[in-house]
Amino acid sequence: MLNRVILIGRLTKDPELRYTPSGVAVTQFTLAVDRQFTAQGGEREADFIPIVTWRQLAETCANYLRKGRLTAVEGRIQVRNYENNEGKRVYVTEIIADNVRFLESSNREGGSGGNSSATREESSYGGEGRGNQVSRSNNNNNQDPFSDDGKPIDISDDDLPF
Template identity: 80%
Template sequence: MLNRVILIGRLTRDPELRYTPAGVAVTQFTIAVDRPFSSQGGEREADFIPVVTWRQLAETCANYLRKGRLTAVEGRIQVRNYENNEGKRVYVTEVIADNVRFLESGNREGGSREETQSSGGFGGGGSGGGSGQGSNRNTSRSNNQDPFSDDGKPIDISDDDLPF
């Protein structure tokens, strides 16, 4: 059996950070995820999906996520229920996130894109991938010329060199 969900959307409000009586951090926020079609009036519709994060991930989300930020959430769907003050049974469906990626930096005007991996302390575990990418980026270029530089001259490529 499999219960896995991946969502990309924008926060509808700032995350709410709370602590359980045992001192465990929990953060709740809602993301708006666009539907892949428009309504009959041509307007885009969205689903508003509640997300819950726990422990270190909860504190990180509370510190760095803000209303309107584009965010990717990976986790599982959970349905819980409780009885409200009027004695009615209330059902709540939410995503319990174990990995959150910040797809925009804090400075939205700059247009830069920041992607934070879960292995850097921003997720509860799972895929790390991409750690240590920037450390050896320019070491080989200082010793060699750029092999893709054409200096303004035409490049001669035979049909045998093409992969298609």
């Protein structure tokens, strides 16, 4: 059996970070994914797909993703259900992400507050169940890690893995 999904789209709003009663971080956001065909009026249609991330991946997404940002998500489809206040059974289909890639860098220094095109991927973080979670120091959360791109980096031969 196989349940894998890979999506590329843009966030419809900033991610919502919450914590479970036991203190586990969970982030929810919606990804707008263009369809490959156009409607009769020539306009492109999109699917709006709910995404859920957990633990360190959730905190990373909440810190770095913003509305309109081009993002790739890899995960699995999950269908859950619950009974609402009116006693009706409600079914929710969502993607549980275990890998999120930020495909655009944000232009924080430019003052526009929006996104700019990038020629490289900014970051890739693994998540739940894959054993490749990333730990980041919290003192650099407000700085663009690629703001010094193009300047020489001081690396000794001892730092290289080969």
